[in-house]
Amino acid sequence: MARPADNYPIKRKELLTIAEGIFLEKGYEQASIDDILKASGFSKGAFYHYFRSKEEVLVASIEALLDDACDFLKPTVDDPCLGAMDKFKKFMEQKSKFQTEKLEYAALLGKLIQSDVYQQKYVIAASQKMVPLFAKIIKQGVEEGVFHVLYPYETADILIRVIVGVPGSPAYDKYMNDDERRRRYLLSLRGVIAGTLGINSNEFSVYDE
Incomplete structure (x- = not known):
């Protein structure tokens, strides 16, 4: 019997959530489709109805x-x-809060996207989804005279790529596991963002400084 069309996104999300749990438990490379099937109770045919491969799940x-x-x-x-400034500060605070809540899985993804293929997919997806939001704040800030950039959308695109591209750095593990390196990285990132927008770097924080 064919599955109802309106049930598709629900079941796909259910399978995705289970797969993420397996990735966290075993590690992405060690996890297999069979592990996902066993945990979910889905048949192999049902799995391929939603995803063509483990890579597509990721x-x-x-x-x-x-x-x-x-x-x-x-x-x-x-x-x-x-x-705009209040939105910017709150945007950065909420981004940090969200990342903290998702820290364990975000850390796993961070390791995975050091692969050129996954990093490219991540940066492209992040740009498509987050740049328009950030650009809207920057545009408002330019209109209010608090940000000093010529091209809000392009500036947002550059800054988001800088921020989300960090896990691709060979030094990513050192940033995450060494407090002093992490502090220097966060201060440097804050300086780049502030300098680009033309604001004081002491007016906001990034991540969980």
Whole structure:
């Protein structure tokens, strides 16, 4: 019997959530489709109805994580009562809060996207989903005179790529596991963002400084 069309996204999400749990438990490279099938109770045919490969599951997981982040951030971006600087500060704070809540899985993805293939997919997906939100704040800031850039969308694109491209650095593990290196990285990132927008770097924080 064919599955109802409106049940497809629900079951796909269910399978994706189970697969993410397996990736965390065993590690992505060690996890197999059979592990996912055993944990989910799905048949192999049912699995391939939703995903063509384990790699496609990972890509979908990256996109889902970014979708969740955007859903979490969008109310701040669209809040008509907030000025651009307040939106910017809150955007950075909420981004940090979201990442902290998803820290374990984000750390796993961070290791995986050091692969050129996955890093490219991640950066492209992040740009498509997050740049328009960030650009909206920057544009408002330019109009209010608090940000000093010529091209809000292009500036947002560059900054988001800088931020999300960090896991691709060969020094990523050192940044994450050495407090002093992490501090220097975060201060440097804050300086880049502040310098680009033309604001004081002491007015905001990045991640969980």
